[in-house]
Amino acid sequence: MFGAGGYWGGGERYALELARAEAELVPTRLVSFGEEARRLRLGPLQIHVLPIRFRFKRNYLNPISELLPLEVADARVLHVHQDSTILTDAVALIGAAMGKRVVVTDLGGAAPSMRRVFDTSRLISAHLAVSRFAASMNPHYAGRTHVIYGGADLARFRRGSAPRRKVVVYVGRVMPHKGIHDLIDAVDPDMPLEIYGRTYDQSYRTALNEKAAGKHVRFFDSAADDEVVRALQTARVSVLPSVYRSPFGGPCPKPELLGLSMIEAMACATPVVASSAASLPEIVDDGRCGLVFEAGNPTDLRDRLRHLWADDDLWDRMSEAAYDRVHELFTWPLTARRALQAYEAVR
Numbered sequence: 001m002f003g004a005g006g007y008w009g010g011g012e013r014y015a016l017e018l019a020r021a022e023a024e025l026v027p028t029r030l031v032s033f034g035e036e037a038r039r040l041r042l043g044p045l046q047i048h049v050l051p052i053r054f055r056f057k058r059n060y061l062n063p064i065s066e067l068l069p070l071e072v073a074d075a076r077v078l079h080v081h082q083d084s085t086i087l088t089d090a091v092a093l094i095g096a097a098m099g100k101r102v103v104v105t106d107l108g109g110a111a112p113s114m115r116r117v118f119d120t121s122r123l124i125s126a127h128l129a130v131s132r133f134a135a136s137m138n139p140h141y142a143g144r145t146h147v148i149y150g151g152a153d154l155a156r157f158r159r160g161s162a163p164r165r166k167v168v169v170y171v172g173r174v175m176p177h178k179g180i181h182d183l184i185d186a187v188d189p190d191m192p193l194e195i196y197g198r199t200y201d202q203s204y205r206t207a208l209n210e211k212a213a214g215k216h217v218r219f220f221d222s223a224a225d226d227e228v229v230r231a232l233q234t235a236r237v238s239v240l241p242s243v244y245r246s247p248f249g250g251p252c253p254k255p256e257l258l259g260l261s262m263i264e265a266m267a268c269a270t271p272v273v274a275s276s277a278a279s280l281p282e283i284v285d286d287g288r289c290g291l292v293f294e295a296g297n298p299t300d301l302r303d304r305l306r307h308l309w310a311d312d313d314l315w316d317r318m319s320e321a322a323y324d325r326v327h328e329l330f331t332w333p334l335t336a337r338r339a340l341q342a343y344e345a346v347r
Contacts, residue, residue, distance in 0.1 A: 001015075001016065001049075002032060002038060002040065002049050003034045003035060003036070003049065006034065010260050010261075011082075011107035011109065014081070014130070014258070016030065017150070017151065017332050018150070018335060018336060019045055020042055020332065021332035021333050021335060022339060023042075023043065023044040023045035023046075024044060025337070026340065027044075028046070029047070029048060029075070030045060030048070031049075032047065033049065033050050033051075033065060034049040037051045050068060050071065051067070052064065052065060053066060056086040056111075057112045059085075059111040060111075061082060061085045061109050061111035062087055062111045062112065063087065064087070064090075068091075068094070069094055072091070072095070072098070073098065075100060076101065076343075077100065077101045078091050078094075078095050078101070079102075079103050079128070079339070080092075080102065080103070080104045081104075081105050082105075082106070082110075083105075083110070083127075083138065084110045084115060085109070085113050086113050087111075088113065089113050089118075089120045092124055093123065096123045101126075102123060102124050102125055103124065103126045103127070103128050103343065104124050104127055104128070105129070105130060105148075106127070106137070107130070108254050108257050125346035126141070126144045126342055126346045127141035127145045127146070128145075128148050128339055128342050129145050129147045130147075130148065130258040130279070131149060131278075131283075132147055133278045133279040133282065134254075134258070135147055137253070137257075144346075146338070146341075146342035147338075148338035149258070149338070150258050150335055151326075151333075152260075152263045152264045152266075152326055152330060152332070153264075154267060154326075154327075156225075157229060157232065157264045157265075157267035158233075158267060158268065160229075160230065160268065162230065162234050164234055164235070165192075165236065166191075166236050166309070167192045167194055168192065168235065168236065168237055168238075168239055169193075169196065169235035169237070169238050169239070170194070170196065170197070170239050171196045171228055171232065171265070172197045174201070174205055174208070174219075174221075175200050175201055175249070176204050176248040176252075177243060177244075177249060178197075178240075178241070178243075178255075179242050179243040179246065179275060179277075179295070180195060180208055180241065181204075181207065181211060181247075182241045182296060182298040182301060183239055183241045184208060184211045184212050184215065186241075187215060187217070187302075188306070189214060189215050189216065191305065192216040192218075193215070193217045194218050194220060194231060194235075196220045196223050196227075197221075198222070199221060201249070204249070229268070232264060232265045232268040232270055233270070235265075235270050236308065236309065236315070237270065237309070238261070238262070238273075239273045239305070240256070240259055240261060240272070240274045240280060241273075241293075241301060242274075242275050243255060243295050244296075254278065255278050256278040256280055257278065258279055259279055259280050259283045262283050262290075263326055263330045266290070266322035266325060267326040267327075267330075268323075269320070269322060271318035271319055272284055272289070272290035272291075272322065273292075273301065273304045274292055274293075275292070275293060275296070276292050276293065277295040283330070288318065289318055289321040289325045290322060291304040
């Protein structure tokens with residue numbers, strides 16, 4: 001996460017924001033990995049970057065450092081932000097040997113592990129799921145699961161002072177399971193669409209460019225964080241059109257375990273349109289703070305967009321409801337308190 005060549009996505013942001021919120025309540029250390037050892041501070045949060053000695057089976061989710069046992073020796077709780085990796089196995093074994101509580105949050109990644117040989121999930125005290133959908137995807141933790149959700153940084157994602165623009169905005173990675181192809185098919189030629197996110201699949205991006213021909217579509221591949229916030233604050237609507245299966249890629253059974261960009265858009269009082277995939281109907285209260293459409297159905301998405309595009313009274317109601325829903329349910333302080341309660345429950 002930190003330093004040159006670091007990887008930064010929704011999962012990494014989740015781990016960092018939760019740790020920052022927890023650090024306001026209890027002493028908290030975020031342990032990450034990088035090419036060289038580093039120690040950082042974000043307010044009360046300690047961040048220790050351990051030097052990677054090697055990666056198990058060359059997988060980026062499996063960094064190995066001999067310093068890990070020293071880092072966790074003084075902890076009361078070990079919270080790992082992946083489920084099935086050799087790193088998670090190592091933490092589970094270290095925790096068992098040291099008598100620590102070990103909890104896990106599945107943020108969507110998976111890598112080679114030792115579970116076919118020895119099921120380390122039996123050593124995990126609890127699964128802190130980011131949604132009810134995420135809980136359902138991990139039935140091996142039945143009876144040990146607590147749903148804690150996630151949040152928006154309300155200091156950054158808030159109502160803006162700039163006037164609203166008649167623009168549709170997408171924020172997220174440019175990958176086939178995100179369903180951006182359906183969004184481009186759905187927007188009318190006079191409906192501007194701005195796509196904010198890094199391209200991880202160049203062939204998919206090429207296909208999107210072809211689909212966008214003749215429409216008012218702009219890609220922002222490397223927008224600064226402040227630009228993304230401004231885009232959400234001024235957009236007419238934010239869309240997350242994720243799918244379980246795309247014609248441009250294989251199946252994706254866990255396309256959205258949380259949908260963080262939806263929460264951040266609603267924190268900016270921006271109504272949202274989300275697909276029915278995975279966790280998104282949990283986040284978006286259909287008909288109140290946004291609209292839900294059938295995943296993979298661009299015609300259904302077009303109808304929802306036109307509804308919000310044309311009806312100012314509906315937009316006003318949904319804007320207020322979106323803002324209220326985030327403040328009631330999806331803030332990082334609330335998420336941190338849910339996590340701390342879960343830690344205590346497995347004492």
